[in-house]
Amino acid sequence: MQLELRHLQAVCRIAEAGSLGRAARLLGVSQPALSAQLRRVERVTGGELFVRSRHGVEPTPLGQFVLARARRVLSEMDALGTEARAISTGAPLRLGCILLVLLDGLLEQTDRFLPGQEITVDLEDSVTALARMLGAGQYDAIAYGEVNDHEVPLPEGVLARTLIPKEPFCIRMSVKHPLADQEQIALADLSDELWMTLVEDDDGGPEALIGACAKAGFVPSLRYRIGDRQMHYSLIAAGRAVALxxxxxxxxxxxxxxxxxxxxxxxxxxxxxxRSAVPAEQADRLYHAAAHAYLANVDNNPFHRAWWDAHPEVHPEVHPALD
Structure with missing residues (x-):
């Protein structure tokens, strides 16, 4: 077996995480699979790279040597990718996303903040798959969501920036629903409803919904899983379900x-x-494009405008120089 970049990335992530379990979660693989991969790397390098301690795992002298070389190789590969893309001015920016509201206006804003840059956009249902495809080089950048305290594991060589640290999920229901005239809804009052299951099932959303409903004293009845927006809205309008x-x-x-x-x-x-595909300036401009796409929708619902104005700490950083 020959060592590949993914093997070096795995060794570095184990050292950074301090445990195989945490490293496996960050890499999006099972712990047994990562352990097997580490054993194969150790056979090639000729000895143990890590030893267990009460603090987790620590690199052996051989491990420290391999880590130093691995970090150097990965750094050189990052530099190679960035410099090559800087020279290849015609390369499109490949953007992967889940179905976020801001996507409707994102392309308009990327025309403004990344003029002349060709951009391809693909939608995925799985946040985990999105992150893995980013790590595999199928996407250059991704836009995604996380619910409550859930954190999506990101692969080695990836940088991330929070656009909106917090926004309050609300309920969409039929205009004929008995609670439709209320300004706010108590979750417990929706205990008898059928719920539209979230399309993304690995962003923490299902767990957050079930956990919140449990605190409200009931188990939600999850019925539909609809990815098509129009069908989704039609079922709700007909009173067939409610949805986050x-x-x-x-x-x-x-x-x-x-x-x-x-x-x-x-x-x-x-x-x-x-980071090997997207220069820092381009990433900053993508951030500002996404921020403006989000801000264009803040007034879609008066209750969110009121909440937004009361929480300036969650507003994205928008530099006047880029406006």
Whole structure:
């Protein structure tokens, strides 16, 4: 077996994480699979790279030698990718996303902040798959969400920046729903409803919904899993289900959106990019494009505008020089 970049990345991530379990979660693989990979690397290098201690795992002298060389090689590869893309001016920026509201205006904003840059955009249902594809070089950058305290593991060689650290999820329901006239909804009052299952099942959303409902005294009945927006809205308008929604979502015929009392479920929006493919200035401009795309939707719902104005600490950093 010959050593590959993924082997060097795994060794570095184990050292950084301090344990095989945490490193496996960060890499998006199982612990047994990472252990087997480490054993194969150790056979090639001729000895143990880590020893267990009460603090986790620590590199052996051989491990320290391999780590030093691995970091140097990975750094050189990062530099190679960045410099090559800087020379290849015609290369498109490959952006992967989950279905976020800001995507509707993102391309308009990238035309403004990244003029002349060709951009391809693909949607994925799985945040985990999105992160893995970023690590594998299939995407240069990704835009994704996390719910409550969930953190998406990111691969080695990736940088990330939080765009919106917190936004309050709300409820979309039929305009004919008995609670539609209330300004705020108590989650416990939705105990008998059928719920639209979230399309993304690995961003912490399902766990957050089930956990919040448990605190409210019930188990949600998850019925539909619809990725098509129009069908999603039509089922809600018909009174077939209620659903969690980003507060920036637009109004749709036959439905209303209402905030939840106590804000039990919140979202976070982040950008991540492969540092070997996206120069720092380009990443900064992508951040500003996404920020302006988000800000364009803040007034979609009056309750979110009021919440937004009351929480300046969650506003994105937008430099006047780039406006």
């Amino acid at each position: 929604s980003q507060p920036t979502a637009p109004a749709t015929a036959g439905t209303v959106m209402r905030p939840l009392i106590g804000t039990p479920i919140t979202g976070r929006i982040r950008l991540a990019w492969n």
